[in-house]
Amino acid sequence: MVGTAADDTRTTAGDETGGEGARLARLVAALREAGCGEVAADAGRRAQYSADASNYRRVPMAVVFPRERRHVVEAVAVCRRLGVPITSRGAGTSTSGQAVGSGVVLDFSRYLNRVLAVDPQARTATVEPGVVLDDLQAAAAAHGLVFGADPSTHSRCTLGGMIGNNACGSHSLAWGRTADNLVELEVLTYGGTVMTVGAMTGEEVAAAVAEGGERGRLVGALAELARRNLATLRTGLGRFPRQVSGYGLEHLLPEHGFHLARALAGSEGTCAVILSATVRLVAPPPARALVVLGFEGAGEAADAVPALLEHRPLALEGLDRALTGIVTRPATRAEIEALPPGQAWLFAELGGEPAELPERALALGEAAGRAAGFTGALTVTDPERARRLWRIREDGAGLATRMPDGSEAWPGWEDAAVPPERLGSYLRGFTALMDRHGLRGAVYGHFGEGCLHVRIDFDFGTDKGVATFRSFVTDAARLVAEHGGSLSGEHGDGQARSELLPLMYGPEVMALFERFKDLWDPDGGLNPGMIVRPRPVDGDLRVDPRRPAIPLATVLPLHADGGDLARAARRCVGVGKCRTAEHRGDVMCPSYRVTLDEKDSTRGRARLLYEMTQGQVISTGWRSPEVRDALDLCLSCKGCSVDCPVGVDVATYKSEFLHHHYRHRLRPASHYSMGWLPLLARPASRMPRLVNAVLSSRLSPLVKRLGGIAAERELPRFADRTFLSWFRRRPAPEGEAPRGPVTLWVDSFNNHFAPSVLRAGVRVLESAGYEVRVPPGTQCCGLTWFTTGQLGTARRLGRRTLDALGPSLEAGVPVVGLEPSCTAALRTDVPELLHEDGRARLLAESTVGLAELLVRSGWEPPRAGGRSISQTHCHQHATSGFDADAELLRRMGVDNTVLRSGCCGLAGNFGFEREHYAVSVAAGEQVLLPAVRAAGQDTAVLADGFSCRTQIAQGAGRRATHLAELIAEAL
Structure with missing residues (x-):
């Protein structure tokens, strides 16, 4: 008989001595000896996997990354022998706490992530559990098919995780939950039995029982459980589509085909480990239209739902003004302002033949018009505009984590569902309940199926706040039960709701749940504490008043987070948008897209920074090698500051960390050679030919080695004459400047290496009617010192x-x-460093890019024509965007294509550093460099960033042009 797995195996850096330390060592040794794939038990890995997207934090003993099916079997066998619990994990985006555990975490997303087969005739696909939904959708799309369930995290969530939670998504209204789309599962029990389960006839059940063995025992016991409890299963479970809480025992009923695979959907890894899944695919409609319906409030929108469902929408989603008020992205704000007036909206998607959609959209709008509080309708048929609007809804889980005033909001009650006809009543009762407890939250969700999502401003930092949290969720559970609803509508119960299940189900159903769990997992080794025998809803909190953060004073003010690094790192709530591998026009996160390693994601880095502030797993504060290593592949691209729904700004946190980490210590060579490049370039520019000769001579390898520079990199050549030397010696321009003066910022890169760019800028600005001035002396924004964490010099x-x-x-x-x-440094970094100086704010407000100034002034550029492709610099993406550049190119008659390439990969000093060269090139090779190579010679390659142009020249052998040069050439 195998010993019962421990329900709680908490280990921290402080107690890894004696018994716990020895146990950890035995576990790791056994896992490695058995050949279980990659096994990690270092503090950094354990910190990265200590939380998911929920309120909970549990530090695992080890993380295993199985590379093949055999590794999973071996890992489970080792854990069973040693009595260690197992938590299966996909993308770690669960909001209920079921993806964290104190034993071994099995991460399927890194390697077991393939689509194994697609059968277009049978309309099925077989996948490994770690496959990302979008990858399955891409494989299915090649045959004109889709997988019906599509949560908002589709770009990173895995099929295994979707099965574990019984995920639904926006289109479950038309195509059902994950459970409804399962054909069969290949699973492994904690006891070591591998079996394939699906629907079974009575004859197949009898044959399995007669065959005997562990599979026969289990099938027979489950069939007996269903036979003895037919009335309870028929009346207590499966009452409406979003009744996801608990186990899906209704699928054991004979009329539902005794479908064991579907019964396991929503079991949160507590019964079996998934090895592979065969799923059903569906054919999407040929065309779609989005109809946005405005209402005076969320309650009125909810009341309108039943009538709108009669029009058979594919999706019917709701959101309120509290959510849209958090959006800061300018393009998205413009879309919001164009919505029908009101305080809440329903997004209704219709599907069908193109010719029929306008009439159906009109009929839907008329039906909404008969509802109380209706304010107007907007029909959108342009797919790109519809995508931008849907993005507001998809980003909801991240956007709602901050209230409009910047205060934090949390999950914990973000997933309840009621029958749609009772949604209005429930929503009003829920709003009154929040008011009674003094809480606020932004409401959104799947209104068409009665499922609400909301993030609430719980105060987990005080004992009183935690008590309020517990009281509120208990009252909310009772409210849901009164409305015939489900505590969970798609996110699963996890630690957030398992303790509350008895308020929804009576003791008879709860006893059946326990029996179901025990039949599958008699040793209790799989994700203990979830659904049955639960951990407390207010236990294991990520923010715990009994575990205050250690004081870590910062140089940067971190205004949005009150100067609190722990609070800043907590911006990351784990929704994992940074784990999106496909390029969709976002920059975040370049190194993750290369390595596909959690430690290189924005989330992984934020998680370690937060753990550093807790002083337990990461116990050495600013000197932490684990945090240093996690930040090592951060390109400081600033992409996360705008692409992360809650503005996690790892580039800024990295600068702060490096400042303290290397304070009074020897830094990496590149921090001196490239961090101090603007200063070193000044004497070099006085003798450029000699310097260039040395840098291209046999001494070049030695120079690179001493400077920490990759041997493969060609060093940029110093210009024969700097821009400043040219500008200050040129004749004064003739004529007046009707538009007045502008100050041209003379950056160190173009001044010393590409002065033609600045000269072109002067010509364009003067042609546009401006008087061009340059700052006195030789100035520098301090960017290279800022990114390498030399904040004292950057301040000066x-x-x-x-x-x-x-x-x-x-x-x-x-x-x-x-x-x-x-330009971005003048707008953001200098004001951060010198926040106490009022001139810094004035500098931020006064700084513009060339295209921004010219478009704003109404200047008509010369016609150029032709085609171009353009690479948007990461910092421009993060601060001002490309809209002004695109408008200027349009006015010039240039047919421009903006590459959806993300970061070029060079990113200042990053791509020159010896240890980063491979990642730098790999990032460029994902989209940018192949696109440049494929472009015809008559297509201009545009890139304003010096780093981007360098990467293109060295990686694709093409000269890239600055926008100023393109305009100057056309003048």
Whole structure:
């Protein structure tokens, strides 16, 4: 008889001595000896996997990354022998706490992530559990098919995780939940039995029992459980589609085919480990239309749902003003302002033949018009615009984590569902309940199926706040039960709701749940504490008043988070958008897209920074090698600051960390060679030919080695003459400047290496009617010091910049930047460093890019024509976007294509550093470099960033052009 697995195997850095330390060592040794794939038990890995997207935190003993099916079997065998519990994990986006555990975490997403087969005739696909939904959708789309369940996390959630939670998504209204789309599962029990389960006839059940063995025993016992409890299963379970809480025992009924695979959907890894899954595919409609319906409030929108369902929408989603009020992205804000007036909206998607959709959309709008509180309708048939609007809804789980005033909001009660006809009543009762407890939250969700999502401003930092949380969710559970609803509508119960299940189900049903669990997992080794025999709803909290953060004073003010690094790192709630591998026009996160390793995601880095503030698993504070290593492949691209729904800004946190980590210590060589490049370039520019000769001679390998530079990189050549030297010696321009003066920011990169860009900028600005001035002396924004964490020097340079620009700023003279990274530094980094200086805010407000200034002024550029492809610099993406550039190119008659390439991969010093070269090139090779190679010679390659142009030149052998040069050539 195998010993019962421990329900709680908590281990921290502080108690890995004696018994626990020895147990951990035995476990790791056994896992590695058995050949279970990659096994990690270092503090960094354990910290990364200590939380999911929920309120809970449990530090695992080890994380295993199985590479093949055999590794899973061996890992389970080792854990069974040693009595260690197992938690199966996909993308870790669960909001209920079922993807964290104190034993061994099996991460299927890294390697077991393939689509094994697609059968277009049978309309099925067989996949490994770690396959990302979008990858399955891409494989199915090749045959004109889709997988019906599509949660908002579709770009990173895995099929195994979807099965574990019985995920639904926006289109479950038409195509059902994950359970409804399962054909069969190949599973492994904690006891070591591998079996394939699906629907079974009475004859097949009898044959399995007669065959004997563990499979026969289990099938027979489950069939007996169903036979003895037919009335309870028929009346207590499966009452409406979103009744997901508990186990799906209704699928054991004979009229449902005694479908063991579907009964396991929603079991949260507590009964078996999934090895593979065969799923049903469906054919999507040929065309779709989005109809946005406005209402005076969310309650009125909910009341309208039953009548709208008669029009058979594919999806019927709801959101309120509290959610849209959090959106800051300018393009998305413009879309929101164009919506029908009101405080809440329903997004209804219709599918069918193109010719029939306008009439159906009109009929749907008329039906909504008969509802109380209706304010108007908007029909959208443009797929790109519809995608932008749907993005607001998809980003809801991230957007709602911050209230409009910046305060934190949390899951914990974000998934309840009631029958749609009772949604209005439930929503009003729920709103009153929040008011009674003094809580706020943004409501959104699957209104068409009665499922609401909401993040609430619980206060987990005080004992009183935790008590309020417990009281509120208990009252909310009773409210749901009164409305005939389900505590969970698609996210699963996990630790967030399992303790509350008796308020929804009576003792008879709860006893059946326990029996079901025990039949599958008699040793209790699979994800203990979930669904039955639950862990407390207010236990294991990620923010715990009994575990205050250690004080870590910061140089940067972190204004949005009150100067609190722990709170800043907590911005990451784990929704995992940074784990999206496909390029969709976002930048985040370049290194993750190369390595597909959690530690290189924005989430993984934020998780380690947070654990550093807790001082337990990561116990050495600013000196932490684990945090240093996790930040090592961060390109400081700033993509996460805008692409993350809650603005996790790892580039800023990295600068802060490096400042403290290397304080009074020897830094990496590249921090000196490239961090100090703007200063080193000044003497070099006085003798450029000699310097270039040395850098291209036999001494070049030695120079690179001493500077920490990759041997494969070609060093940029210094220009024969700097821009400043040219500008200050050129004749004064003739004629007046009707548009007045502008200050041209002379960045170090273009000044020393590509002065033609700045000269082109002067020509364009003067042609547009501006008087071009440059700052006195030789200035630098301090970018290279900021990104390498040398914040003291960066502050001094920032102050010099303010001193040099102060008079012109006060006179209202715009500062025009041509290098996007430096322009972004003037807009964001310098104001952060010198937040106490009012001139810094003025600098941020006065700094513009070339295209922004010209478009804003109404200047008509010369016609150029032709085709171009353009690479948007990461920092421009994060601060100003490409809209002004696109408009200017349109006015010039240029047929431009913006590459959806993300970061070029060079990113300042990153791509030059010896240890980062391979990742840098791999990032460029994902989209950018192949696109440049494929472009015809008559297609201009546009890239404003010096790093981008360098990567293109060295990786694709093409010269990229700055927008200023393109315009100047056309003048």
